Amino acid sequence: MGRRKPSLTPEEARALHHEVLVIDSQQPPITSGALFTPRMQQLVSEYARLGRTRAEIQPLLEAMIVRELRDSAEARESYLNLWRRAGVTVACGTFSGPGPISQAFEQAVRRIANAHAIVDLLTDHLVLVREAADIERAHREGKHGIVIDFQDTLAFGDDLDRIELFHNLGLRMVQLTYNLQNLVGDGCTERYQGGLTTFGLEVVRRLNDLRILVDISHCSEQVGWDALAVSTAPVVVSHSAAKALSGHPRAKSDELARAVAERGGYFGVVVVPGFLSAHPHVTLEDFVRHVEHMVDVCGIDHVGIGTDKIGPPSSRTGSLIEYPPEMPATLPGSFDWTGFRPEEHRLTPDYRIEGYETFADWPNLTVALAQAGFTEEELRKLLGLNFLRVFREVVG
Numbered sequence: 001m002g003r004r005k006p007s008l009t010p011e012e013a014r015a016l017h018h019e020v021l022v023i024d025s026q027q028p029p030i031t032s033g034a035l036f037t038p039r040m041q042q043l044v045s046e047y048a049r050l051g052r053t054r055a056e057i058q059p060l061l062e063a064m065i066v067r068e069l070r071d072s073a074e075a076r077e078s079y080l081n082l083w084r085r086a087g088v089t090v091a092c093g094t095f096s097g098p099g100p101i102s103q104a105f106e107q108a109v110r111r112i113a114n115a116h117a118i119v120d121l122l123t124d125h126l127v128l129v130r131e132a133a134d135i136e137r138a139h140r141e142g143k144h145g146i147v148i149d150f151q152d153t154l155a156f157g158d159d160l161d162r163i164e165l166f167h168n169l170g171l172r173m174v175q176l177t178y179n180l181q182n183l184v185g186d187g188c189t190e191r192y193q194g195g196l197t198t199f200g201l202e203v204v205r206r207l208n209d210l211r212i213l214v215d216i217s218h219c220s221e222q223v224g225w226d227a228l229a230v231s232t233a234p235v236v237v238s239h240s241a242a243k244a245l246s247g248h249p250r251a252k253s254d255e256l257a258r259a260v261a262e263r264g265g266y267f268g269v270v271v272v273p274g275f276l277s278a279h280p281h282v283t284l285e286d287f288v289r290h291v292e293h294m295v296d297v298c299g300i301d302h303v304g305i306g307t308d309k310i311g312p313p314s315s316r317t318g319s320l321i322e323y324p325p326e327m328p329a330t331l332p333g334s335f336d337w338t339g340f341r342p343e344e345h346r347l348t349p350d351y352r353i354e355g356y357e358t359f360a361d362w363p364n365l366t367v368a369l370a371q372a373g374f375t376e377e378e379l380r381k382l383l384g385l386n387f388l389r390v391f392r393e394v395v396g
Helices: 010-017 038-049 054-071 073-086 101-121 132-141 161-168 198-209 221-230 254-262 284-298 359-371 376-394
Strands: 090-094 126-128 144-150 171-175 213-215 235-240 266-269 281-283 303-305 352-354
Touching: 010 359, 010 376, 038 054, 054 073, 054 101, 073 359, 090 132, 101 126, 101 144, 101 161, 126 132, 132 144, 132 376, 161 171, 161 198, 171 235, 198 213, 198 221, 213 376, 221 235, 221 254, 235 254, 254 266, 254 284, 266 284, 266 376, 281 284, 284 303, 284 352, 284 359, 303 376, 359 376
Parallel strands: 090 144, 126 144, 144 171, 171 213, 213 235, 235 266, 266 303, 281 352
Antiparallel strands: none
């Protein structure tokens, strides 16, 4: 789409942002990395001094967030203030992702339990989203909603009945693979990128039966095409970018994105700088270009925002939790299950996006889109209504 005149002043855009329904369709650490208190900082420092890894301390920090929110009024205010400054109504948080297969089920159960505990502690402010009506209620009552999603299917293992188990715990969106191969299919950074396995076809069918959104964000292109072929419900890309603009393996081709839209789906644009541009210095104009491109490809009714980012680049985790540079991610010689190669995939600290350092900067995205000429009606769709539409159609 061509450049248009700004539709609103920055002040008007910010006011609109805090009025309308805003959904971040991928905000991974919304309950596991959106708080970093002095006591948590002290624990990180102590573990670093002992030579322990980030992987070892992560479960302790996740549990500590619950305790801090329970015991500290200051921690509760800090967490809720982040939500308020972001102006986000609903965030889709990740409760299972890449990692050792042997730990995936336990990790997912633990993280979902923590999320339930946080919602229960802050019941006057938070809602666990199980259906579209919960999203609308959160917006109407001035609360914030959390959608439980998986960014991998490792937690299912080889047991299809676990899909229903997790659905009963609140799971409403599932990414079929992360970057590497799993039992379902191949990811976007795997050496050879095939499509869905026979088991994967059945996983998609089970997800459809349970009315869980099928997400193909990190999947290989062929897994995306296969998911579209077998799914009886619209498929989503909760967080990605336009491969035509950035050339990144995590981005999607125009052809696949268009097919997602033609089948009633949704495409969320990230603010991860390396995914948006090959140049280290990225601005919100780069983000806007991806949104404009996807609107051209998919149509205004099928595009939204899935930031995939809550913290500063220095955290190296995407969360607000920061680790000392000398603290290793895992033990030496351990396999990196993320499938990302930092230099190749532009995930080094050199890549930064000006205008979006933390989740609190979310309103800047609305301002940038308004400055690019998106009208108020279009902004309402991009900010939340488009995701709500597909969520209502698939989940109910």
